[in-house]
Amino acid sequence: KRYVLLVVGALACVYSCLAAAQLVASRIIARDAKDDRARGKAAHPFARILVAGISFALGETIFSAMHLARFAQNGVGLPIMQVLAQLMGWSSNFLLASLLLLVSQGKCVSYVMVASDAWKMLRLVGPFSISCFSLELWAEYSLSRNYTTDYVYTTPLGWALILIDLFFLVVYLRNLRKTFEAECDRDD
Secondary structure: OOHHHHHHHHHHHHHHHHHHHHHHHHHHHHHHHOOOOOOHHHHHHHHHHHHHHHHHHHHHHHHHHHHHHHHHHHHHOHHHHHHHHHHHHHHHHHHHHHHHHHHOOOOOOEEEEOOHHHHHHHHHHHHHHHHHHHHHHHHHHOOHHHHHHOOOOOOOOOOOHHHHHHHHHHHHHHHHHHHHHHHHHOOO
């Protein structure tokens, strides 16, 4: 038996619950921001980015379910749904990776996030994310990839992207250490 649709359904349920919980949290944070509380103002962008990341992951799951259900019927599926699912997954990954890097810098937690922070993340993480998305699309639709058993990330370009990913891990850990030290040195 194949349990793909059950797993996809369970993921959709989990993402729906996460999105609902996060929307409630966003409303509470928005209310705190209106009351001119600093905590609410700093957390508001965090909550919005998190809601968007979870919503994109939910969209990815729904589009994947539609593609897989059709694939089970006709053996072809709905290619547009598969591409939309991949695009939603890419968007979710981009937002959540950006959020991790922002939080590692203390943004949205200890410091208020400003528009320049978002542009910085777009310039830093954007090209990497687009490269990963393009590589995965190439692996999915290239005829040359049909005749190999290798994984797309074992190609030279794939290895380069893995090394860049490790670079982002080092940046994340370095930022986290700096933020931790700055928080320990604060007197408030």
